[in-house]
Amino acid sequence: MTETGMEGYNFAYLDEQTKRMIRRAILKAVAIPGHQVPFGSREMPLPYGWGTGGIQLTASILGADDVLKVIDQGADDTSNAVSIRGFFARTAGIKTTTKTRQATIIQTRHRIPETPLREGQIIVYQVPIPEPLRFLEPSEPQTRRAHALAEYGLMYVKLYEDISRNGHIATAFDYPVMVHRRYLMSPSPIPKFDNPKMDRMPALQLFGAGREKRIYAVPPYTRVKSLGFEDFPFQVERWRECCAICGSRESFLDEVIVDDRGARIFVCSDTDYCSERCEPIHSGSQAAPLREHLAAIEREGQACKRPVQFSK
Amino acid sequence: MYVAVKGGERAIANAHRLLAEVRRGDLRVAELGLAQIAEQLGLAVDRVMTEGSLYDRELAALAIKQAQGDLVEAIFLLRAYRTTLPRLGFSEPLDSERMLVKRRISAIFKDIPGGQVLGPTYDFTHRLLDFSLKGNGRSTAGRPADAAALAGEVPPPDASADLFGALRDQEEIGTDSAAPIAASVLEMLRREGLLEAEPDDNSNQPVADLTRQPLQLPADRDMRLQNLARADEGFLHALAYSALRGFGYGSHPFVGEIRVGEVTVEVVPEELGFPIEIGRISITECFMVSRSGESAEASNQFTLGYGLTFGHCERKAMAMSLVDTCLKRVKQEGRAPAPAEDEEFVLYHSDNVEASGFVQHLKLPHYVDFQAELVRMRAGREGTDKNPAPSADGPVTAPQ
Numbered sequence: 050m051t052e053t054g055m056e057g058y059n060f061a062y063l064d065e066q067t068k069r070m071i072r073r074a075i076l077k078a079v080a081i082p083g084h085q086v087p088f089g090s091r092e093m094p095l096p097y098g099w100g101t102g103g104i105q106l107t108a109s110i111l112g113a114d115d116v117l118k119v120i121d122q123g124a125d126d127t128s129n130a131v132s133i134r135g136f137f138a139r140t141a142g143i144k145t146t147t148k149t150r151q152a153t154i155i156q157t158r159h160r161i162p163e164t165p166l167r168e169g170q171i172i173v174y175q176v177p178i179p180e181p182l183r184f185l186e187p188s189e190p191q192t193r194r195a196h197a198l199a200e201y202g203l204m205y206v207k208l209y210e211d212i213s214r215n216g217h218i219a220t221a222f223d224y225p226v227m228v229h230r231r232y233l234m235s236p237s238p239i240p241k242f243d244n245p246k247m248d249r250m251p252a253l254q255l256f257g258a259g260r261e262k263r264i265y266a267v268p269p270y271t272r273v274k275s276l277g278f279e280d281f282p283f284q285v286e287r288w289r290e291c292c293a294i295c296g297s298r299e300s301f302l303d304e305v306i307v308d309d310r311g312a313r314i315f316v317c318s319d320t321d322y323c324s325e326r327c328e329p330i331h332s333g334s335q336a337a338p339l340r341e342h343l344a345a346i347e348r349e350g351q352a353c354k355r356p357v358q359f360s361k
Numbered sequence: 362m363y364v365a366v367k368g369g370e371r372a373i374a375n376a377h378r379l380l381a382e383v384r385r386g387d388l389r390v391a392e393l394g395l396a397q398i399a400e401q402l403g404l405a406v407d408r409v410m411t412e413g414s415l416y417d418r419e420l421a422a423l424a425i426k427q428a429q430g431d432l433v434e435a436i437f438l439l440r441a442y443r444t445t446l447p448r449l450g451f452s453e454p455l456d457s458e459r460m461l462v463k464r465r466i467s468a469i470f471k472d473i474p475g476g477q478v479l480g481p482t483y484d485f486t487h488r489l490l491d492f493s494l495k496g497n498g499r500s501t502a503g504r505p506a507d508a509a510a511l512a513g514e515v516p517p518p519d520a521s522a523d524l525f526g527a528l529r530d531q532e533e534i535g536t537d538s539a540a541p542i543a544a545s546v547l548e549m550l551r552r553e554g555l556l557e558a559e560p561d562d563n564s565n566q567p568v569a570d571l572t573r574q575p576l577q578l579p580a581d582r583d584m585r586l587q588n589l590a591r592a593d594e595g596f597l598h599a600l601a602y603s604a605l606r607g608f609g610y611g612s613h614p615f616v617g618e619i620r621v622g623e624v625t626v627e628v629v630p631e632e633l634g635f636p637i638e639i640g641r642i643s644i645t646e647c648f649m650v651s652r653s654g655e656s657a658e659a660s661n662q663f664t665l666g667y668g669l670t671f672g673h674c675e676r677k678a679m680a681m682s683l684v685d686t687c688l689k690r691v692k693q694e695g696r697a698p699a700p701a702e703d704e705e706f707v708l709y710h711s712d713n714v715e716a717s718g719f720v721q722h723l724k725l726p727h728y729v730d731f732q733a734e735l736v737r738m739r740a741g742r743e744g745t746d747k748n749p750a751p752s753a754d755g756p757v758t759a760p761q
Contacts, residue, residue, distance in 0.1 A: 058445070087575040092444040096437065097715050098722025122729045128369035129725050135370075159729045177719070188705055190578050215741055221733035240733035260715045262575035286736040303728050304735065318729055 061108040061141040067091055071109035071264070075255060078266035083228030084196070085179050090262040100133060102257025103156050103175035106264065107137065110171060110255075111154065116144045118152035123160035123301065123318035130158070149321050159222075161243040163300045163322040166252035168269060174237040176258040179265065181225045181235040201233045204276065212281050221286070227274045228267055236273075242285045242301045247273040290315040295326035384429050398422035407643075407672025408432055412713065413439030414572070414591050415446075416642050416671050433593075437714045444572070451568065453627040453636050457646050458545060460622040464673075467546045468616040469650065474546075480621060481673075546618045547648055550663060557653045557664045578705055582689070585708065589684060590669055592711035594677040600701040601683035609687055609699025611655055614666070617648035621673050645670045649682035654691030664689055 059065065067089075074088040093101040111117070117137055121130035125147040133156060134145050146152050149164040156173040166172060178184075182192045185203045195201065204225055211219045218224075224241035228234045236244055237256060247254065247267060254267040267273060277283035291298045293314040300322055302315040317323035385392065399406050399422040409421040413436045421439060428434035464480025467473045550556045560582075569584040571591070576584065589597065604610045623643050627636040646669050653664035666686030668678035687701040700706055710716065 062445075064445070064447075087577070089573045089575060091572075092437075092440040092714065094441045096721065097718025098720075099718065099725065101718075122726045126369050127726050128373055131369040132373060135373075158725075159727070177722070189709070190705070216744060217737075217741065219737065219741075221737040222730040238730050240729055242733065260719055286733065286740070288736070301729065301732075303732055318732070 055140045058140055060113070061111045061137065061143075062094070063091065063105065063108045067105075068109040071105055074264045075106070075109070075266060078255070078264050079253070079268050081232070082267050082271050083232030083234040083265060085263040085265045087262055088264050090259045093259065095132070095136065097260035098177065099129060100156070100158055100175035101259030102261075102264070103158070103173045103259075104133060104136070104257075105259060106173045106255050106257040107154060107156050108141075110173075111137065111141055111143060113141075113143065115153045116146050116151055118146050118149060118155045118321075119157075120155065120160060120162070120319075120321075121158040122303070123162070124320040126320065147321050148325075159238050159240075160301070160318060161239055161246045163297075163317070163319045164325070165246070166250055168251040170252040172250075172252050172254050174239075174254065174256045176235065176237045176256045176261075176263075178223075179235055179256065179258040179261050179263040181223075181233050196232060199231065201227075204233060208276060208278070212278075218277070218281065218283075224283075225276050227276060229271050230274075233276075234265065234267075234273075240286070240301060241275065241283070244273075244275045244283070245285065249273070288315060292317045292323060295323045297323070297326060384427070393426055395419055395422040395426060398425050404673060405430070405432060405435075407670070407674050408594060408677070409435045409439055410672055411670040411674050411677065412436045412591055412593065413443065415439050415443040433713050433717050437717065440714055448573075450628055450630075452639075453629060455624045455626065455644070457620065457624055457644070460620060460624050460644075460646075461641075462620060462622040463643075464621040465618065466616070467618045470546060470549075473618075482675075545648070547650070547665065550617075550650070555663055556650070557662045559665070576708055578708070580704060580708060585688060585704070586667065586669070586685065588708045588711055589681045592681070593713035593716065594674070594680065596711055596713070596716075597680035597684050598676060600687075600707060601680040604683060604687050604699065604701040609702045610651075612652040612660075614649050614651040614683060614686060616679070617650045617665070619645070619647045619675060619678065621645045621675070643672050645672065645674050645678045647675070647678035647682040649679070649686055651686050651690070656691065659691045 055062075061068075063071075070089055074086045078084065078086045090102065091105065093104055095101060095104060107117070117134065118125065119130045119134040119137075121127040121133075124130065125134075137143060138145050149155065149162040149166070152170065154171050154173060155162065155166070156175070158175040161172065180189070180192050182195055182201075182203060185207055186192050186195070195203070208218050208220075211217070220241065222240045223235055223238040224244055226234050226236050226244060226247065235256075236247060249270045249272060250267070251269050253269055256265045256267075258264070275283040288298075288302050290302065292300060292302060294316050297317055300317045300319055303318040304313050305316055306313050399418045402422075402425065405425055406418055406421045409424055409432055410416055410418070413421065413424070415421070417439075420442065421435070424435035424438040424442075425432065427438060462475070462478055462480075464482060465473075465475070465478045467477065547556060569581060569587065571584060571587050576588065580588070605614070621644070623641045625638050625641050627638055629636045647667070649666035649668070650663040651666065653659045653662045664686060666682035666684075666689065668681035668683075668685065670678045670681070684701055684707060687699070688704050688707065690702070
């Protein structure tokens with residue numbers, strides 16, 4: 050491994066002993082899918098809550114040839130994603146990308162890219178509260194016992210109470226999943242829209258919670274099932290609108306308020322997916338209608354109910 | 362229209378530049394030197410060293426300067442630096458009976474072996490603003506002992522490194538092995554059998570280190586004390602106060618002893634096999650005695666709560682010893698623990714670097730989660746309300 054990066058610091062910031070300790074925890078986590086492995090989380094130069102768990106995982110698995118992508122809310126250019134990408138570019142001198150397809154490691158907060166991940170890729174999730182039962186049972190010894198006994202009745206009761214009160218399950222993100230029919234796991238605060246992507250994903254999924262000092266993992270092609278009932282199965286949200294930029298009807302949409310009167314448009318939260326779909330348009334003869342379309346939105350602030358019409 | 366999420370990179374760079382400017386403040390005012398901070402804001406330095414878990418006055422002063430005096434931020438800076446340092450070994454237990462005492466008081470006996478020493482304390486000052494301090498350091502209330510060196514003159518910031526050297530040299534003079542032994546007041550109680558026996562200290566067993574292993578519950582006392590020593594002063598202070606007001610104490614605690622001063626740090630290098638001195642550090646120690654529990658047997662004995670900090674952090678040391686007592690005392694059966702007695706509650710929430718990070722992370726974008734909530738709420742309103750959501754933009758929920 051070439052020693053590139055920042056002077057006075059080891060490759061990717063963490064010292065090799067710490068990386069070894071974290072890799073051992075990762076191996077254990079991969080061996081017991083969905084099980085939370087305690088680890089000696091270090092203080093990082095970024096605050097807890099900013100993704101220190103994910104950063105430590107990435108630092109431990111990063112090699113000189115890796116290509117790193119960092120997203121926050123699905124976007125490569127949100128300030129925290131920019132800051133974390135900059136941190137690794139600086140301390141490890143590795144290549145970074147915004148392209149999901151080109152990345153070997155993808156660190157994410159709150160989303161899974163729309164572009165399906167492939168074998169050999171690793172997705173690193175930043176996790177604030179790794180314990181799926183935490184808001185039902187605040188005590189750690191109690192929840193550890195529940196996992197040991199696979200005693201998850203509490204969660205089913207909670208979902209049942211949701212249905213009896215609201216007529217539907219009221220969890221919109223961080224929707225609990227069962228991994229390999231054994232461990233109840235928090236998928237991190239991704240919208241439940243992303244949950245189905247975790248199931249039998251060809252990429253390795255690693256989860257790091259720095260402040261809570263836990264690592265867990267879902268190995269490639271592992272069954273990940275979102276909880277539900279026979280008569281109230283797990284459901285994902287869909288929009289009536291499509292993305293105002295690329296016209297996608299399949300992606301998770303962010304709502305953008307475009308004027309003082311609350312007019313809004315919907316755009317893809319995954320910026321790479323969106324721009325990839327637009328690329329032929331941007332570069333080709335269809336760039337003009339797109340520009341016009343965007344200008345119209347800015348000028349008139351009108352809520353867009355249909356995408357720009359491109360001749361295919 | 363996409364401005365809100367674009368351009369993060371430039372915004373961050375500009376924010377850093379602006380921060381540097383704000384940190385420096387008005388250029389007509391002389392820049393603070395680290396030596397000035399270390400000498401004249403000494404108690405801030407002590408707190409940052411204690412909660413930052415690193416004994417280095419110069420780095421703590423640097424952290425305070427860099428953080429514009431935000432001590433929690435300074436503690437974070439010091440911690441993030443500390444975590445990169447190699448672990449060379451462990452010191453021998455400090456022998457605080459051989460402390461070079463600067464201050465030592467007991468509230469349980471009028472006279473104690475070695476004597477009471479009031480030392481530098483705010484305890485009996487009248488809290489009146491001393492306007493003479495507004496001038497150039499010429500206060501009417503006491504002059505620095507070494508007036509010739511320090512009176513009024515502010516060393517230029519670049520000389521601070523030298524001054525640290527000079528201060529260290531100054532410390533070397535006057536250190537002598539002939540320090541008087543100040544035997545702990547508690548020994549007298551212990552001899553009488555009035556003090557609850559401590560579990561045997563097993564020196565073969567390695568001491569827990571929270572910075573290398575995650576907290577595991579129930580925590581042994583070494584881990585608990587390390588956690589409390591690193592804990593946020595404000596948090597411990599409030600917990601200790603709540604306990605004294607009846608949320609979990611039920612009996613009056615007594616300050617057995619508070620001592621502030623310098624102790625020698627010794628290590629045993631493997632190749633030598635005997636201890637050598639590697640330096641001296643300044644510490645505050647607090648021994649709190651209280652009834653060891655609420656039951657009849659337990660109420661015939663005292664239990665000892667312990668507080669320890671770097672430098673002079675008396676309030677923190679006292680709060681720590683009170684919370685230690687609360688966690689240690691035998692609880693009456695069937696009573697729910699008060700906040701200060703709940704080990705998991707106290708130990709998991711005491712660290713201000715963790716707390717500050719998690720509380721402040723709410724500033725980070727949460728568009729996606731919020732969008733998911735919006736979609737769910739609008740769907741719920743469409744289903745239950747007679748009046749549909751303000752617009753017809755509501756989502757359609759489809760099975761997976």
